[in-house]
Each structure stands twice: as C-alpha cells, then as structure tokens.
Amino acid sequence: MTPVRVSERNWAGNLAYGAEHVAHPETVEELQELVAGAGKIRALGSRHSFNDIADTAGVLAALDRLDPEIAVDAANRTVTVSGGTLYGTAAAELQRQGFALHNLASLPHISIAGAVATATHGSGDTNGNLATAVAGLEMVTADGSLLAALRGETPDFEGMVVGLGALGIVTRLTLDIEPAFEVAQTVFEKPAWDQVLADFDAVTSSAYSVSLFTDWSGAAAGQAWLKRRTTDPSGPAAADFFGGTPAAEAQHPIPGVAGSTCSEQLGIPGPWSDRLAHFRMEHMPSKGDELQSEYLVPREHAVDAIRTMRSLSHLVTPLLLISEIRTVAADNLWMSPNYGRDGIALHFTWQPDQQRVEALLPVIEAALAPFRARPHWGKLFTSDASGLAPLYPRFGDFVALATAMDPEEKFRNGFLRRTVFNHR
Numbered sequence: 001m002t003p004v005r006v007s008e009r010n011w012a013g014n015l016a017y018g019a020e021h022v023a024h025p026e027t028v029e030e031l032q033e034l035v036a037g038a039g040k041i042r043a044l045g046s047r048h049s050f051n052d053i054a055d056t057a058g059v060l061a062a063l064d065r066l067d068p069e070i071a072v073d074a075a076n077r078t079v080t081v082s083g084g085t086l087y088g089t090a091a092a093e094l095q096r097q098g099f100a101l102h103n104l105a106s107l108p109h110i111s112i113a114g115a116v117a118t119a120t121h122g123s124g125d126t127n128g129n130l131a132t133a134v135a136g137l138e139m140v141t142a143d144g145s146l147l148a149a150l151r152g153e154t155p156d157f158e159g160m161v162v163g164l165g166a167l168g169i170v171t172r173l174t175l176d177i178e179p180a181f182e183v184a185q186t187v188f189e190k191p192a193w194d195q196v197l198a199d200f201d202a203v204t205s206s207a208y209s210v211s212l213f214t215d216w217s218g219a220a221a222g223q224a225w226l227k228r229r230t231t232d233p234s235g236p237a238a239a240d241f242f243g244g245t246p247a248a249e250a251q252h253p254i255p256g257v258a259g260s261t262c263s264e265q266l267g268i269p270g271p272w273s274d275r276l277a278h279f280r281m282e283h284m285p286s287k288g289d290e291l292q293s294e295y296l297v298p299r300e301h302a303v304d305a306i307r308t309m310r311s312l313s314h315l316v317t318p319l320l321l322i323s324e325i326r327t328v329a330a331d332n333l334w335m336s337p338n339y340g341r342d343g344i345a346l347h348f349t350w351q352p353d354q355q356r357v358e359a360l361l362p363v364i365e366a367a368l369a370p371f372r373a374r375p376h377w378g379k380l381f382t383s384d385a386s387g388l389a390p391l392y393p394r395f396g397d398f399v400a401l402a403t404a405m406d407p408e409e410k411f412r413n414g415f416l417r418r419t420v421f422n423h424r
C-alpha cells in the first residue's frame with residue numbers, strides 16, 4: 001500500500017515534507033508518548049528552513065499547541081519559554097517586563113527552538129548567534145523520557161544546543177536576558193566598496209549590529225543598516241558612512257519592495273524588540289517567493305571573501321534578489337558555524353529557481369572553500385558530511401553524542417544522513 005504523505009510545505013514552499021502526518025501534542029506528556037511510540041519522528045518549528053533538515057519519513061511533531069510559557073526569572077536574568085514559542089512573541093513579553101534578548105535574526109516569526117537548533121544569528125561584532133543565549137534546555141529524548149540540561153553542569157551541553165533536531169525534541173529553553181534597551185536604526189545608501197574594504201573593521205564596529213546589503217555588482221554596496229544602542233558612546237550616526245548617505249525614507253533590503261514592512265528606521269529610537277529584526281512581526285518577512293543560502297567565513301578572511309564574491313558577480317547577481325553581509329562572534333557550541341571563530345556571514349536571498357541556484361552553489365562553495373566557509377544548517381547548500389566534518393573540530397563528538405542519545409535513529413533523516421552521519 002502506498003503510504004499517505006502530508007501535503008504540507010515549508011515557509012518558502014520549495015519543500016513538500018515527506019512525513020506521514022503532522023502531530024500537534026498539547027502537553028509534554030502527550031509528546032513523550034508520541035516519541036516513545038514513534039518509528040521515525042522530527043520536531044517541526046515554524047518551517048522557515050529552506051532545506052529538508054526538518055523533514056522525516058515518519059511523524060512531524062509541531063509544538064505550536066504545547067502549553068505556552070514565557071517565565072521571566074529577574075533575579076537570575078533568564079527567561080524560560082516553551083518549545084513552540086516564536087521570537088516575536090517572547091520579545092514583546094520581555095520588553096513589556098523590562099527585559100531584552102541580546103539579539104534577533106532578521107525576522108521575529110521563527111520559533112526559538114528551531115532557530116537555536118540551526119544556530120540562527122543576527123549581526124554584531126560582539127554578538128554570538130542566538131543559540132549562545134541558551135542557559136538550559138529540556139528535551140524529550142528518543143525513549144520518551146525528559147532530559148534537563150544546564151550550561152556549566154550537564155556534560156556535553158555545548159553539543160546539545162545546536163542539536164540539528166538530532167538529539168530530541170526541545171520542550172523548554174532557558175535564555176539569558178538583560179535589561180531592556182533602546183535601538184536607533186539608520187540605513188545608509190550606497191557606501192563605496194573601496195572605502196568599506198579599506199577599513200572593514202571600522203564599518204562593522206560602527207554600531208551594535210551592522211548589515212551590508214549588496215548584489216555584489218558595481219562600485220557601491222546597496223545599503224548599510226546600522227542598529228545602534230542609544231546608550232552606546234559612539235553617538236548618533238554620521239551624515240556620511242564610508243561614502244554612503246542616510247536614506248530619507250524607510251528602506252527594504254530587496255530593491256522594489258516596500259520599506260513599510262521593515263522595522264522602524266530614520267534613526268528614531270525605540271525598543272530593541274521592534275528594531276533588532278529587519279522585518280516587522282505583522283508583515284511577511286523578506287519577499288516570500290525566494291530561496292536562501294548562507295556561508296560563515298572566519299573574520300580574518302572577511303575582505304578576501306567579499307572580494308571573491310564580487311568577482312563572481314557575473315554568475316551570482318542575475319540569480320539574486322539580495323545578499324546580506326553580517327558579523328557574528330565566536331562561540332563554543334559544537335555544531336555552530338561560529339564554533340571557535342569570529343566570523344562574517346555571507347547570505348544570499350535567491351530568486352525562486354531552485355535548479356539554477358543548486359547548480360550555482362558548488363561554484364560559490366568552491367570559491368569560499370579556501371576560507372573554510374561553513375554553511376548555515378537551515379539554508380540551501382550542497383556540501384556533504386565528508387566536506388563538513390573537517391571544518392568542525394567537535395564533529396566526531398557530535399556524531400557520537402547523537403548516536404548514544406538516539407541509538408534507534410528515530411530522529412535521523414535524509415538531511416542528517418547526508419550532511420552529518422556519512423563522514424567516514
């Protein structure tokens with residue numbers, strides 16, 4: 001008998017999940033029973049990944065109906081959230097109570113558990129990716145039992161946080177928080193590449209979070225987005241930013257898309273929760289009809305990697321909606337693309353032509369290989385486990401941890417077999 005498959009898709013619509021069905025457990029106990037009785041099972045977050053990392057041949061467990069929880073512990077400066085919580089929901093509640101997360105991704109619509117599992121990041125020289133805020137987590141492991149893991153206490157904790165969904169289904173996360181702060185965001189148009197590359201460190205350290213948007217062609221980068229904490233000593237943004245001038249109205253990173261869907265700009269100060277992401281919670285982020293890829297390159301190769309990408313503009317620009325360049329601080333999470341090294345992130349928002357994008361990715365990957373570029377786990381890339389393993393000092397330890405925690409390979413899917421477990 002041909003098994004019935006779900007007809008559900010990821011956010012971008014480029015992937016039809018191959019699962020038998022999507023379950024929506026409402027309690028942790030229900031989820032424990034589901035996992036204990038499952039053959040193959042994976043957690044499904046808010047479906048914003050572009051590859052098959054979340055897919056399974058068995059059951060997809062969506063935590064969107066799990067008992068909601070956003071519990072602030074003011075004394076310990078942490079917040080504990082349930083497994084289905086979205087960043088936008090948590091950010092609004094934290095701001096209401098006078099607290100903040102250290103950073104957000106470009107969009108607030110993603111689930112915290114799903115973003116942490118793939119080492120999702122924002123920008124900022126001193127900002128680790130979003131997973132670096134994880135102080136503790138609880139997950140349902142392969143046999144249905146509940147495991148609580150704490151930073152500084154649980155052995156292999158640093159291997160569990162960016163878990164790629166391979167270790168269990170995370171039901172609660174505890175994140176570091178800090179007092180709420182205000183951010184003023186200014187967009188500069190057309191900073192000159194020669195000035196940007198002449199002093200790249202000055203560019204990326206000019207605000208708490210800096211993003212450059214470019215299509216790689218021409219003498220100027222398209223836009224620089226500066227998110228400045230209003231208490232920063234650097235003061236308000238200057239009138240000239242490496243040859244770029246302040247935009248007179250709200251901008252969208254993708255040419256031709258309305259800036260009104262983006263977070264407040266024009267240097268108007270406001271809550272971190274409304275400024276650190278580029279896109280507003282109440283609007284469609286980015287463009288929707290698109291694909292994405294991203295590669296993390298060690299900081300010391302930033303300028304050379306950007307020069308390399310500009311030299312490939314004749315191949316890349318025609319397929320591109322926009323690229324974004326960000327910085328991410330080093331961390332110690334085993335499967336994080338920022339493990340052990342400060343880095344820059346070279347992001348590509350592609351036109352929705354998967355065949356042509358996938359034909360081009362090996363060219364980009366070969367060009368960035370000398371810089372030991374590591375791909376974003378949740379976006380399109382073509383490297384396999386044999387190519388990725390040498391890039392991650394703790395890769396073998398992660399394989400051993402996942403094998404010990406999931407001996408029957410319940411959480412193992414095609415993505416993990418291709419990119420993690422087939423490296424010898």
Ligand SMILES: Cc1cc2nc3c(=O)[nH]c(=O)nc-3n(C[C@H](O)[C@H](O)[C@H](O)COP(=O)(O)OP(=O)(O)OC[C@H]3O[C@@H](n4cnc5c(N)ncnc54)[C@H](O)[C@@H]3O)c2cc1C
Nearest residue numbers: 043045046047048049106111113114117120121165170378
């Ligand atoms: C428009 C857009 C903008 C983006 N911007 C950024 C950006 O600024 N920075 C960046 O780094 N990335 C960005 N991304 C990528 C995105 O952050 C990642 O793909 C992220 O993993 C999405 O989270 P999700 O909840 O949708 O996860 P899903 O795609 O649903 O799942 C991703 C992985 O997480 C696992 N997972 C989900 N929930 C759990 C759980 N409870 N327990 C265990 N594992 C779980 C899944 O099994 C899967 O392996 C963007 C994506 C889109 C569509």
